[in-house]
Amino acid sequence: xxxxxxxxxxxxxxxxxxxxxxxxxxxxxxxxxxxxxxxxxxxxxxxxxxxxxxxxxxxxxxxxxxxxxxxxxxxxxxxxxxxxxxxxxxxxxxxxxxxxxxxxxxxxxxxxxxxxxxxxxxxxxxxxxxxxxxxxxxxxxxxxxxxxxxxxxxxxxxxxxxxxxxxxxxxxxxxxxxxxxxxxxxxxxxxxxxxxxxxxxxxxxxxxxxxxxxxxxxxxxxxxxxxxxxxxxxxxxxxxxxxxxxxxxxxxxxxxxxxxxxxxxxxxxxxxxxxxxxxxxxxxxxxxxxxxxxxxxxxxxxxxxxxxxxxxxxxxxxxxxxxxxxxxxxxxxxxxxxxxxxxxxxxxxxxxxxxxxxxxxxxxxxxxxxxxxxxxxxxxxxxxxxxxxxxxxxxxxxxxxxxxx
Ligand SMILES: *Cc1c(COP(=O)(O)O)cnc(C)c1O
Numbered sequence: 001x002x003x004x005x006x007x008x009x010x011x012x013x014x015x016x017x018x019x020x021x022x023x024x025x026x027x028x029x030x031x032x033x034x035x036x037x038x039x040x041x042x043x044x045x046x047x048x049x050x051x052x053x054x055x056x057x058x059x060x061x062x063x064x065x066x067x068x069x070x071x072x073x074x075x076x077x078x079x080x081x082x083x084x085x086x087x088x089x090x091x092x093x094x095x096x097x098x099x100x101x102x103x104x105x106x107x108x109x110x111x112x113x114x115x116x117x118x119x120x121x122x123x124x125x126x127x128x129x130x131x132x133x134x135x136x137x138x139x140x141x142x143x144x145x146x147x148x149x150x151x152x153x154x155x156x157x158x159x160x161x162x163x164x165x166x167x168x169x170x171x172x173x174x175x176x177x178x179x180x181x182x183x184x185x186x187x188x189x190x191x192x193x194x195x196x197x198x199x200x201x202x203x204x205x206x207x208x209x210x211x212x213x214x215x216x217x218x219x220x221x222x223x224x225x226x227x228x229x230x231x232x233x234x235x236x237x238x239x240x241x242x243x244x245x246x247x248x249x250x251x252x253x254x255x256x257x258x259x260x261x262x263x264x265x266x267x268x269x270x271x272x273x274x275x276x277x278x279x280x281x282x283x284x285x286x287x288x289x290x291x292x293x294x295x296x297x298x299x300x301x302x303x304x305x306x307x308x309x310x311x312x313x314x315x316x317x318x319x320x321x322x323x324x325x326x327x328x329x330x331x332x333x334x335x336x337x338x339x340x341x342x343x344x345x346x347x348x349x350x351x352x353x354x355x356x357x358x359x360x361x362x363x364x365x366x367x368x369x370x371x372x373x374x375x376x377x378x379x380x381x382x383x384x385x386x387x388x389x390x391x392x393x394x395x396x397x398x399x400x401x402x403x404x405x
Contacts, residue, residue: 003022005020006019006020006023022040026054027042027053028054028055030043030379030383040365041386042054043359043376043377044365044367044375045379048202048239048261048342048377049261050379051237051238051264051379051381052306052380052381053379053381053382058305058306059264059266063295065298066295071294072295073294075291079292079293081298081301082292082293084301085301088304089258089272090113090274092304093112093272094274095247112272112277113278113279114271115130115270115281115291116268116291116297117269117270117271118267118291119148119267119268120153120259121148122269122291123258123269124147125150126257126271126281127194128171129152130273130281130286131227131229133280133281134194134227136193137191138174139174139195140175140176140188140192140194140195141156141173141175141176141197142158142175142197143178145178145196145201146202149162151166151169151170154169155173178197178201178204178207179207179213181213181216181220188220188223188224188226193226194221194227194228194229194254195220195221195228196231197209197228198231199235199244199249200234200245200339202342203369204369204370205373206375207344208337208339215250227254228251229253229254229255229257230253234342236256236261237258237261238307238340239261239342240339240340240341240342241313241316241340253274254277256271257272258272263303264299264300266300267296268297268299312381315380316340316341319382319384320338320343322384323343323390324343327343330394330395330398332348332402333345333346334346341376341377341380341382343375344369344373344374344375345373346373347374348372349372351402352369355368355397355398355401356368358400359397361400362396362397362400364397
């Protein structure tokens with residue numbers, strides 16, 4: 001049955017995303033329902049955003065309560081949720097190993113500063129402007145990296161198809177192969193303001209760097225007085241089983257950008273700068289009307305509280321491993337990568353679009369970021385039963401996609 005929304009969508013919305021897969025009507029936990037009433041297990045979570053799934057009572061309550069108390073005030077004024085969230089994020093980023101969030105003391109002097117935005121690309125934009133304030137123009141970023149779609153974020157994103165129509169882009173940016181410490185060392189100079197890396201590349205199809213890569217990046221940045229900036233917009237806030245994925249390496253960055261899962265689906269982004277980097281942006285250097293509004297900050301606080309209260313970091317670690325093991329058991333999967341519930345897998349041929357379509361027919365939402373890669377980034381609250389149901393359906397999904405029986 002044709003979805004009548006498709007025609008209206010095509011007639012009224014700019015064609016930047018291609019036709020929508022479905023028109024969704026409601027969600028609960030890791031499940032969503034389309035406008036025909038068909039149910040799906042959501043293994044994409046709004047692209048690593050719906051950390052608590054759909055309609056989580058804690059998130060609904062926090063947003064409802066804050067919006068009925070004080071919704072928007074502009075940055076001429078402060079609000080309690082905004083300050084508390086900045087303190088919590090600074091404590092999280094600097095917490096040893098990423099597991100000490102609750103123990104991290106808020107009494108210690110501020111280890112850095114936060115700038116709040118409404119999206120990932122804006123968090124990247126803020127950080128990019130911050131790096132300019134070092135007086136150096138050059139940034140080194142990784143091929144295959146993704147940092148967003150504003151002109152600044154695009155300048156830091158290597159993908160030619162995204163960049164070419166919009167050149168010239170701002171900045172002096174060098175791209176190096178991801179995971180190659182020698183190439184990175186060769187590209188960074190005394191003119192380099194920052195080295196920008198995702199601790200795991202998300203949009204590339206979940207690409208994990210070799211062990212020691214982030215530490216090597218820290219060393220080369222230090223050697224040249226450059227800032228080390230981790231874009232954790234996709235990997236952060238529990239997605240990989242740690243509060244921040246870079247905690248796995250023990251490396252301390254200067255700048256961290258967050259967004260996606262931070263407020264569980266309520267738009268927010270954060271540019272977190274540690275130590276002296278926190279003072280690079282000064283009055284007049286940057287601004288935002290909506291960024292840091294009380295509702296978005298209350299939503300983020302509810303997400304952080306719930307991840308802690310429900311023990312989701314351990315759940316994500318255990319369930320992610322089960323999913324990776326189960327997916328790899330099928331010989332048509334050539335590689336499975338990732339940490340926690342950020343999972344990428346490779347197929348032997350370019351059939352990922354067919355696999356995603358077959359999964360949808362079987363009632364599972366997955367994503368195909370490249371022609372031969374499938375990505376899963378489900379809600380952190382995904383149940384054991386839903387994960388097991390997907391693994392059970394997986395061989396038949398591949399049969400359906402590859403035309404076998
Ligand atoms: C999604 C993403 C962005 C851009 O975030 P938007 O909210 O879509 O602007 C930037 N960096 C990384 C690593 C991302 O995954």
